[in-house]
Amino acid sequence: MAVTFRKLHPHFGAEAAPIDLRRVHDPETLAAIRAGMDDHALLVFRDQRFSDEEHLDFARRLDGELHTKTGISALKKSRFGNEALADVSNLTDGGQIQPADDRRRMYGLGNRLWHTDASFQDPPGRYSMLFARVIPPVGADTEYADMRAAYDALSPELKVRLEGLRVHHSIAHSREILGFAFSQKEQEILKGAVHPLIRSLPRSGRKSLYIAAHASRIIDWPLPEGRLLLLELIEHATRPEFVYRHQWRVGDLVIYDNRATMHRARPFEDTKYPRELRRVTTLDIQASAATHQA
Ligand code: OGA
Numbered sequence: 001m002a003v004t005f006r007k008l009h010p011h012f013g014a015e016a017a018p019i020d021l022r023r024v025h026d027p028e029t030l031a032a033i034r035a036g037m038d039d040h041a042l043l044v045f046r047d048q049r050f051s052d053e054e055h056l057d058f059a060r061r062l063d064g065e066l067h068t069k070t071g072i073s074a075l076k077k078s079r080f081g082n083e084a085l086a087d088v089s090n091l092t093d094g095g096q097i098q099p100a101d102d103r104r105r106m107y108g109l110g111n112r113l114w115h116t117d118a119s120f121q122d123p124p125g126r127y128s129m130l131f132a133r134v135i136p137p138v139g140a141d142t143e144y145a146d147m148r149a150a151y152d153a154l155s156p157e158l159k160v161r162l163e164g165l166r167v168h169h170s171i172a173h174s175r176e177i178l179g180f181a182f183s184q185k186e187q188e189i190l191k192g193a194v195h196p197l198i199r200s201l202p203r204s205g206r207k208s209l210y211i212a213a214h215a216s217r218i219i220d221w222p223l224p225e226g227r228l229l230l231l232e233l234i235e236h237a238t239r240p241e242f243v244y245r246h247q248w249r250v251g252d253l254v255i256y257d258n259r260a261t262m263h264r265a266r267p268f269e270d271t272k273y274p275r276e277l278r279r280v281t282t283l284d285i286q287a288s289a290a291t292h293q294a
């Protein structure tokens with residue numbers, strides 16, 4: 001099956017020509033999608049019709065092992081009975097819109113901070129596949145930023161200074177910024193992970209800034225100095241020139257490379273309109289092995 005891509009932004013992101021991913025099993029097409037991810041870091045596939053099982057199966061076919069230790073799983077069991085399928089919705093277990101003070105809603109509001117998925121785990125997340133089932137009429141977009149282009153735009157002096165630095169990522173940190181409180185037990189589960197600040201992407205040979213709201217400190221640096229550097233890097237990396245805004249349509253599957261992009265949800269009247277997406281994220285086993293060898 002041939003698959004072709006049309007660019008969506010000068011730096012990254014492309015839309016695939018019509019293709020039904022449920023029927024993509026042949027190694028050539030899967031390899032072409034992976035090569036598309038190496039080039040574009042984000043791919044949009046329109047008009048998909050995945051069941052949950054088909055969504056999970058496609059993610060495994062494309063990129064292997066699935067991430068199941070989501071942040072929310074430390075708080076509450078998934079309503080789908082499968083932690084690999086992240087519930088990115090504003091619905092209760094009964095399918096109603098969450099009230100404003102719902103704990104899951106308040107936790108989910110953290111998606112409005114710039115982040116990458118599963119950077120607070122080891123192995124971290126590699127590809128996320130976010131599938132739109134219900135989209136409100138009011139525009140509830142997701143913004144993505146290209147961390148390869150952001151890295152390339154740093155001064156040569158700063159690139160040298162950042163090389164080799166390690167960063168602690170914790171989802172408790174990004175939620176605590178918003179005043180969300182965790183129990184002792186939740187904090188133990190969510191203790192976080194350490195990853196390099198600069199990632200080398202094996203197949204494209206490019207480098208990227210691996211930062212997120214989850215990034216709590218630079219290992220070996222005084223706390224305020226590290227936090228300031230991380231805030232400055234996030235500010236730099238999310239300048240408008242690096243950002244693509246995705247306006248969702250029902251049936252969209254957006255695949256993004258968490259090693260090479262950050263993203264954030266944009267606000268909408270979420271106590272009024274239902275919005276329902278589901279996400280499957282794969283694990284970057286290779287990166288974890290490299291960190292532990294270093
Ligand atoms: C996610 C996420 C953003 C959105 O699913 O990981 O951050 O707009 N979603 O729902």
Ligand code: MN
Pocket residue numbers: 111115116117263
């Ligand atoms: Mn996310």
